[in-house]
Amino acid sequence: LAIGLVLLSMLLVTLPIVSGATGGDSLDFTPNKYADKTLTVNGQTINYRAFENIVYVKNPVDAKYQVMNIYVPQEYYEGKSIDNYTAETAPVFLPNMVGGYMPGLPGVPGPDRETGSPNAVFLALSKGYVVAAPGVRGRTTQDENGQYTGKAPAAIVDLKAAVRYLRHNDEIMPGDAEKIISNGTSAGGALSSLLGATGNHKDYEPYLKAIGAADERDDIFAVSAYCPITNLENADMAYEWQFNGINQYSKMVAGIRPPRELSAPPENQGAMSLERPNSPQMKGTMSAGQIRYSGELKAMFPAYINGLGLKQSDGTALTLDEQGNGSFKEYVKSFVIASAQKALKSGKDLSALNWLTIIDGTVTDIDFDKYMAYATRAKQTPAFDGWDLSNPENDEFGTVAVTAQHFTQFGKEHSTVGGSLADAGVVKMMNPMNYIGSEGIATAKHWRIRHGNVDRDTSLAIPVILATKLINNGVEVDFAMPWEQPHGGDYDLDELFDWIGRVCD
Numbered sequence: 001l002a003i004g005l006v007l008l009s010m011l012l013v014t015l016p017i018v019s020g021a022t023g024g025d026s027l028d029f030t031p032n033k034y035a036d037k038t039l040t041v042n043g044q045t046i047n048y049r050a051f052e053n054i055v056y057v058k059n060p061v062d063a064k065y066q067v068m069n070i071y072v073p074q075e076y077y078e079g080k081s082i083d084n085y086t087a088e089t090a091p092v093f094l095p096n097m098v099g100g101y102m103p104g105l106p107g108v109p110g111p112d113r114e115t116g117s118p119n120a121v122f123l124a125l126s127k128g129y130v131v132a133a134p135g136v137r138g139r140t141t142q143d144e145n146g147q148y149t150g151k152a153p154a155a156i157v158d159l160k161a162a163v164r165y166l167r168h169n170d171e172i173m174p175g176d177a178e179k180i181i182s183n184g185t186s187a188g189g190a191l192s193s194l195l196g197a198t199g200n201h202k203d204y205e206p207y208l209k210a211i212g213a214a215d216e217r218d219d220i221f222a223v224s225a226y227c228p229i230t231n232l233e234n235a236d237m238a239y240e241w242q243f244n245g246i247n248q249y250s251k252m253v254a255g256i257r258p259p260r261e262l263s264a265p266p267e268n269q270g271a272m273s274l275e276r277p278n279s280p281q282m283k284g285t286m287s288a289g290q291i292r293y294s295g296e297l298k299a300m301f302p303a304y305i306n307g308l309g310l311k312q313s314d315g316t317a318l319t320l321d322e323q324g325n326g327s328f329k330e331y332v333k334s335f336v337i338a339s340a341q342k343a344l345k346s347g348k349d350l351s352a353l354n355w356l357t358i359i360d361g362t363v364t365d366i367d368f369d370k371y372m373a374y375a376t377r378a379k380q381t382p383a384f385d386g387w388d389l390s391n392p393e394n395d396e397f398g399t400v401a402v403t404a405q406h407f408t409q410f411g412k413e414h415s416t417v418g419g420s421l422a423d424a425g426v427v428k429m430m431n432p433m434n435y436i437g438s439e440g441i442a443t444a445k446h447w448r449i450r451h452g453n454v455d456r457d458t459s460l461a462i463p464v465i466l467a468t469k470l471i472n473n474g475v476e477v478d479f480a481m482p483w484e485q486p487h488g489g490d491y492d493l494d495e496l497f498d499w500i501g502r503v504c505d
């Protein structure tokens, strides 16, 4: 294949990129529609071949988003290899740019919007990966008749269709479609997890057929997920288990984003509530009713946890008593303790943190209540299934004709707007927990999950449950809670690509 590519590229002159989306009527990759590009960020230069705006389904519902950008390191067209990878063997890095369950445009190489350093797409290319960056439909898009085109499960269906396109074209495209590594943050991290957890499951088949996805497998090799806002139908309980007793809330005002580089329009900027100093805050105190319901939701969480049958690596059952204490809580704490220990070892002064117990240079315990007072609550009760249907997740579970719905029985029962309940099958399809360990799926073999220890967009329990369910089902998971890291992703790209390199070897 590599030789073929070199010969082909010698025969072809660089063609100008056709404006707008290309493809659509065929699922065959067109190797001669590309632009050769050079990009410098922070003094580092990469040369790559760009195949942009490729429609990855036969019957696109929304051709603005059901398109993919494919980038290939130029070296592979010169017969060279990068770190032992060739055009044939290079793994495929598959980042999605979804934030807030909004639609996401395909990613592009450039500076990271936070740091100005090379972003994940740029770094992936510099390290010899082929990048396939799919656009994904989201909860807000409507067609000319006002029908919604991207409500659940559209986003995961699109990611699967993109994977199928890559497999369909594996012979003629650079990169190895058996080595796809998905990456995403927040809602995008949830989708990345879902993609890795539901490989080839029949539930999604009718949706894939309807949009004309390639008839191929859609399992992937590895998952990177930053702060996945996942397990939505259990996330309200988990949130109150963690924050009950904290009645003040403060969070960044949704939708406010700092100015970004021109190469990244709003829809491909990812996670929506990245927290940074001086961002406008929405603050308040919860009502007496909310405080009461916080207690009710908290009280429902132990039954959920105990029903999961999760185990620690030594076989200890992870459970909670009626008060929400027990081995599961100690287990969640252990990740925070490990994070603090790492920070201490790296020379950080943690002596001012009254919730940490440090004895002779070892972090031995945390006081969970004091820790929560320190971390603070971001969201009001209920955090996800809003009773007035105003949360992004309500919107995500709308339908073609209905803007927003409930997705928990508790939410529907307390609806202040007479909201309807989303179809149970659709709610199921958005939660990786419903698939891990079940029949008829191929689960990604390698996972890297990160959730900052002061990320309050969902409970710390959510990523812990996900990681543990995977581990209990024999999957390799690298899970950590980076120290003092709020809601966000792609903040440790060197470590991420070291991990990807290791699992791909």
Ligand code: DHB
Binding pocket: 098, 099, 100, 101, 185, 186, 187, 188, 229, 270, 271, 272, 273, 274, 392, 393, 457, 458
């Ligand atoms: C995101 C953040 C949230 O708090 C949420 O509820 C859903 C999505 C995000 O940043 O993608």
